[in-house]
Amino acid sequence: MLKQITVTVNGAQHTAEVEPRLLLVHLIREVLNLTGTHIGCDTSSCGACTILLDGKSVKSCTMLAVQANGKSITTIEGMIQDGQLHPLQEGFKENHALHCGFCTPGMIMRASELLANNPNPTEEEIRWGISGNLCRCTGYNNIVKAIEYAGAKMRGEETASTEPQFV
Amino acid sequence: MIAQPFQYEAPNTLSEAISLLQKYGDEAKILSGGHSLIPMMKLRFATPEYLIDINGIPGLSHIKEEGGILKIGALTREADLEHSDLLKKHFPIFADATKLIADPQVRNRGTIGGNLAHGDAANDHPAVMLALNATVIATGPEGERAIPIDEFFFGFYMTALQPEEILTEIQIPIPGSGTGSAYHKLERKVGDYATAGVAVQLTLDKSGICTAAGIGLTNVNATPLRAARSEQALIGKPITEASVAEAAQYASEDCSPSSDLRGSEEYKRAMVAVLVKRMIHKAVERAGSK
Secondary structure: OOEEEEEEEOOEEEEEEEOOOOEHHHHHHHHOOOOOOOOOOOOOOOOOOEEEEOOEEEEHHHOEHHHHOOOEEEOHHHOOEOOEOOHHHHHHHHOOOOOOOOOHHHHHHHHHHHHHHOOOOOHHHHHHHOOOOOOOOOOOHHHHHHHHHHHHHHOOOOOOOOOOOOO | OOOOOOEEEOOOOHHHHHHHHHHHHHHEEEEOOOOOHHHHHHOOOOOOOEEEEOOOOOOOOOEEEEOOEEEEEOOOEHHHHHHOHHHHHHOHHHHHHHHOOOOHHHHHHOEHHHHHHOOOOOOOHHHHHHHOOOEEEEEEOOEEEEEEHHHOEEEOOEEOOOOOOEEEEEEEEOOOOOEEEEEEEEOOOOOOOOOEEEEEEEEEOOOOEEEEEEEEEEOOOOOOEEOHHHHHHHOOOEOOHHHHHHHHHHHHHHOOOOOEOOEOHHHHHHHHHHHHHHHHHHHHHHHHOO
């Protein structure tokens, strides 16, 4: 039996008729065509499918679309504002924090809640904070730097890029 | 992976949810945080005909102190337990345990009620509840029923909850001064189940005599296990190296871990002994600093 649900995704309201067993990540990717949210492990281990649900980071492969009825969702597509990269997106770009990029949307969505709760996290807090997100190519050092960069930028401080300078 | 089809209900009141349970019986499953149930449904280990989502029911997500009892609503998320100042004040063991439950995103969804009602000896809250002598409140058609934690876990995925009942609250007696608590689990990586986990709460009187002890073990038995002989080895005397060693020895003997990818039975017994010692020392340290 189909259920009608209404969700606000990146500020826009959508109504859809869905099967109760439809996963939230499938609603986002296949019904709303927002493919920036990735499916990695499909077992709530890797964090690639992380989105914000009413401001809280959740793994959308382990929620049903019907559970999001009436709620507000932010995906990676909603991070860019007025054509400007979000400080986290800029931080990842500036610090070589991605290689294949598969984990990046989930990392950024998770980091956005981390910085919202704790605007100036220590390195240890960042590492614990992203402990539910797996990256299989860069290692985590540059991802941590990218989140530090975004935190500094959001606090209005000077930011240092680790981009190598060639003169 | 896609679950088998089911009918989804999202009641707005507890009585509505209980009526649905009366109607559907054991064909129905309660959906709380969903981070144990939904993976099992995706793997088709669980195939409920009806899913009753209780997330929209108000009044089930509190952490409050009433008449010397700490009351935690069953829908309270792990992340809220992790950051609660009230819990930090009385029970530092919650911060220890919740930090080691899955990962931050899962803790934003997972609930304490679900963690207990799932009846999995690998979950972390059961051992903590044993150490803290909690009482589980179940609500059914006849009203509320209080179930002592020692009578709650029956077997693998089996609890004292009846098909028409919902776990609605956890009640924990707030101990007097001189009490300390601690939890740790050995895990291979973030998000893994415990290789072994140990929860301890101790109360020491002014002369250093241990007057109460609760020790619970995670994932080293078919059900969450109270290390009763270990508790008795501590009560009525000062905490000494000898009594701690005795408690650790008893716990490692009384559990029955199975050999698996996380380690051999022998290794797990050894780790139980190590963790019992460490958690007793940590609980004593915390008891002294209060």
